[in-house]
Amino acid sequence: MLAIDGTFLDFKQLDLLATQHTALHRLDPRAKVLTTACFVLCVVSFDRYTISAMLPYLLYPAVLIAASGLPFGYILRKILIVIPFALVIGIFNPVFDRQVIMHVGEFAIWGGWVSCASILIRATLTASVAIILVALTGFPVICAALEKLGMPKAFAVQLLFLYRYIFVLTDEGVRTIRACQLRSFGRRGLSLRQFGSLVGHLLLRTWDRAERIHMAMLARGFSGEFHTTGPQGRFGSKELIFMGGWSALFIVLRLYNAPQLLGGLFAGSLS
Amino acid sequence: MSHHKVEVRNLQHVYPDGTVALNDVSFRIHHGESVAIIGANGAGKSTLLLHLNGYLSATSGEVVIGDTLLARENLAEVRRTVGIVFQDPDDQLFMPTVFDDVAFGPLNMGLAATDVETRVIEALGMVEAVELRHKPPYHLSGGEKKRVAIATVLSMLPDILVLDEPTNGLDPHARRQVMALLQAFHHTRIITSHDLDMVLELCERTIVLQDGQVMADGPTLDIFKNEELLHACRLEKPFAMQACPVCSPGRRTVPGRKPLVPPHGDGYHDHEH
Amino acid sequence: MHMADALVSPAVGGAMWATSAALIGYCSAQGHKHLDERKVPLMGVLGAFVFTAQIINFTIPATGSSGHLGGGLLLAILLGPSAAFLTIASVLMVQALFFADGGLLALGCNIFNLGFFPAFFAYPLIYRKLIGRNPGQSSMVMATIVAAVVSLQLGSLGVVLQTVASGVSALPFKEFLLLMQSIHLAIGVVEGVATALVIAFIYRARPETLENVSRVKPTAKRPLRSLLATLLAAAALTGGVLSWFASDAPDGLEWSIARITESAGFPHAQDPEHKALETIQSKTALHSGVTMPEGKRGHPEETASPVEERIGKSLSGLIGGAITLAVCFLVGILCRKRAEPKGFGASH
Numbered sequence A: 001m002l003a004i005d006g007t008f009l010d011f012k013q014l015d016l017l018a019t020q021h022t023a024l025h026r027l028d029p030r031a032k033v034l035t036t037a038c039f040v041l042c043v044v045s046f047d048r049y050t051i052s053a054m055l056p057y058l059l060y061p062a063v064l065i066a067a068s069g070l071p072f073g074y075i076l077r078k079i080l081i082v083i084p085f086a087l088v089i090g091i092f093n094p095v096f097d098r099q100v101i102m103h104v105g106e107f108a109i110w111g112g113w114v115s116c117a118s119i120l121i122r123a124t125l126t127a128s129v130a131i132i133l134v135a136l137t138g139f140p141v142i143c144a145a146l147e148k149l150g151m152p153k154a155f156a157v158q159l160l161f162l163y164r165y166i167f168v169l170t171d172e173g174v175r176t177i178r179a180c181q182l183r184s185f186g187r188r189g190l191s192l193r194q195f196g197s198l199v200g201h202l203l204l205r206t207w208d209r210a211e212r213i214h215m216a217m218l219a220r221g222f223s224g225e226f227h228t229t230g231p232q233g234r235f236g237s238k239e240l241i242f243m244g245g246w247s248a249l250f251i252v253l254r255l256y257n258a259p260q261l262l263g264g265l266f267a268g269s270l271s
Numbered sequence B: 001m002s003h004h005k006v007e008v009r010n011l012q013h014v015y016p017d018g019t020v021a022l023n024d025v026s027f028r029i030h031h032g033e034s035v036a037i038i039g040a041n042g043a044g045k046s047t048l049l050l051h052l053n054g055y056l057s058a059t060s061g062e063v064v065i066g067d068t069l070l071a072r073e074n075l076a077e078v079r080r081t082v083g084i085v086f087q088d089p090d091d092q093l094f095m096p097t098v099f100d101d102v103a104f105g106p107l108n109m110g111l112a113a114t115d116v117e118t119r120v121i122e123a124l125g126m127v128e129a130v131e132l133r134h135k136p137p138y139h140l141s142g143g144e145k146k147r148v149a150i151a152t153v154l155s156m157l158p159d160i161l162v163l164d165e166p167t168n169g170l171d172p173h174a175r176r177q178v179m180a181l182l183q184a185f186h187h188t189r190i191i192t193s194h195d196l197d198m199v200l201e202l203c204e205r206t207i208v209l210q211d212g213q214v215m216a217d218g219p220t221l222d223i224f225k226n227e228e229l230l231h232a233c234r235l236e237k238p239f240a241m242q243a244c245p246v247c248s249p250g251r252r253t254v255p256g257r258k259p260l261v262p263p264h265g266d267g268y269h270d271h272e273h
Numbered sequence C: 001m002h003m004a005d006a007l008v009s010p011a012v013g014g015a016m017w018a019t020s021a022a023l024i025g026y027c028s029a030q031g032h033k034h035l036d037e038r039k040v041p042l043m044g045v046l047g048a049f050v051f052t053a054q055i056i057n058f059t060i061p062a063t064g065s066s067g068h069l070g071g072g073l074l075l076a077i078l079l080g081p082s083a084a085f086l087t088i089a090s091v092l093m094v095q096a097l098f099f100a101d102g103g104l105l106a107l108g109c110n111i112f113n114l115g116f117f118p119a120f121f122a123y124p125l126i127y128r129k130l131i132g133r134n135p136g137q138s139s140m141v142m143a144t145i146v147a148a149v150v151s152l153q154l155g156s157l158g159v160v161l162q163t164v165a166s167g168v169s170a171l172p173f174k175e176f177l178l179l180m181q182s183i184h185l186a187i188g189v190v191e192g193v194a195t196a197l198v199i200a201f202i203y204r205a206r207p208e209t210l211e212n213v214s215r216v217k218p219t220a221k222r223p224l225r226s227l228l229a230t231l232l233a234a235a236a237l238t239g240g241v242l243s244w245f246a247s248d249a250p251d252g253l254e255w256s257i258a259r260i261t262e263s264a265g266f267p268h269a270q271d272p273e274h275k276a277l278e279t280i281q282s283k284t285a286l287h288s289g290v291t292m293p294e295g296k297r298g299h300p301e302e303t304a305s306p307v308e309e310r311i312g313k314s315l316s317g318l319i320g321g322a323i324t325l326a327v328c329f330l331v332g333i334l335c336r337k338r339a340e341p342k343g344f345g346a347s348h
């Protein structure tokens, strides 16, 4: 109950980042969405003992963060919040997979440790690109892009409504909870009974709001069909270069283990 | 001129739970009139407004807009004529950006994209919010939200503008802005409010509702001078009139309160009689 | 719990993505056909409501821990299957994007696990069957709890199958299943109670809210709907299982063979020590597993010849990895320096 304001502020900040005007922000969202998809697919397609071959993929988030001036610390913090969830499952790998796959000096390293580390890297990479995608594009614009890429309109409309009213309802929720906390004199958490009536009240108010919104929609001639103008994005040469360049890089990195080659060269020249 | 009249005859509305929100309400508003509907909380003001564009249908009685009797078949037409601005702008601004919101009505009317754009810019211009057009509604201040909400209706070029408590919750500056832009709308205006000072400035006629019934209907000044009536309807005289030497010569000052308008000098008398 | 990108393979993720996308398409079309346009804002706003409700915690009596509403079943009860499914999917999508909760590829799994089961299974086939024609408050509460438990059990079964089929995690199916199902039994009861409390409140305060939608809903079409649902579920399951063999066969099989030979060669590995490891909850067991001397377990290193190759590669892998990291970091810094005013050109 204490973290609520934090969660919400975080949400707003990510939304605000998307309102900047860098060249990356201006890129047609479809290019960013598809490039992100290619990235994620390449990363997760590595086998589970892969570590080194995944590292070059850090280049993509690093370049995007740097080139668009996104706050690195903020994004890192968001990633750090997510990693434990992957780790909950990953930490079992060393328990169940004890095949020794390499030795570092005296120590035998089990496959489980390697695959656990691999999971951590996967989590970092996939989480960072998701957050960066939003920070560079903005949610409504991503929805528009997905709609152009074939997402059903009804679902797009649902997403837009949800997104719009998250801001209104979390505000309302936070106020309600604060009022409740003020009266509960420092006891943390709500009792079941309190919870039922607090959330129930919130639900009824939400329901009423939906009715008022519907009213406002009808008053402006809504008849079941949602029309949007949407920014007429062009998928131009910039987009092509961005998407083509990165995707090609991802695929090459997927096929050839760049660090391995690099390290081989380096190790070879040493001996 | 009678084209944009609004006529309500013996309107009654009973909510499904049995609440009688309106009871035998009748009035007639002519083209170009600016009318306030005032009354305490729960008097039935919002319920009444929702009948004017057919969102609620009357339990009995009828509503005539222009020359058409409001019915299911002509709802679309009526909704184009009567533009309603609701009380909470968060309910009215549901699209991702201000532009999309203001374009929502015109797009539903089937206008071409270029016409929609002109309409949007015009409407936003009227409320001095053109520069907000790319912003999402949740990044607007209260006053900005209200002005944009009004623009979402103006973009449909309504002949009758209906507003539910337009100055509710606004700071003095934002309130002034909204009042100024309402002043500039020259078609029929119907406004509900508790803000009787605003009513005094914007509306020459006032209808007083109490428990779903019309208690009075007449020139705003006459009604505001009638203290018994206001009191009976749980309302209070506008501040501008409370210490006004012209309107209430008997009560120069309210005890314990400094007069807002100095008792002497006609130059301070800033409202009309 | 959410599936995460880090645990999912492209085949499983892709199959579930396709399944969920098909379901979203189906539900959208459904909404379009029997359009109750009142639902357009209602769904959106209720999605935002679930979002808000999820950050409100309550204390679970006698445990000291806290729980919150998941919301899937609540949405199904308020909105009916199709609309609820779309709403849940939208909530999960916002979570995946804004909190990287789950991830983009795993989104398909999550939508299926947390959306399909409450909306298309637990609600129509359990909740509605249990409340009967004239539901009273107590029958609603009971039905809600049972339906919540069932939908969470199925959801966690989905997580287990998808995780194991993906082969990124090394958790063995049986143990993982046992662990997940028992944890989700508890979570299911909590979810059920929380949902029931809210439903009971609504039932008392404004019963017509519950009737409106759910009475209007189940008109015709039910047989077709559940048929389609079953088909999709079957498709998803087979897709998942097949793709396991198709894509990860070399790796997954090699690994499971290695494990089988291990346990076959050392039957005493099934003794108490090993058992202790299986009861995963206890941290001490986990820890003793980690520090255990290698010789005691007697790992047959020679059995793993493909693994040998990895070892050869690992040293250069390590060096190369370090260099790569440094390069990424440097490029990042360089871009930042150069990109202050413009930005785009630097990325190529």
Ligand SMILES: Nc1ncnc2c1ncn2[C@@H]1O[C@H](COP(=O)(O)OP(=O)(O)O)[C@@H](O)[C@H]1O
Pocket: B015, B016, B017, B019, B020, B021, B039, B040, B041, B042, B043, B044, B045, B046, B047, B048
């Ligand atoms: N949806 C509703 N269902 C039942 N009663 C309602 C509903 N909306 C309003 N009412 C009741 O109708 C009366 C008039 O309400 P309303 O028109 O909102 O008043 P006002 O806008 O003047 O404050 C009040 O008594 C209110 O409680």
Ligand SMILES: [Mg+2]
Pocket: B045, B046, B047, B164
């Ligand atoms: Mg009102």
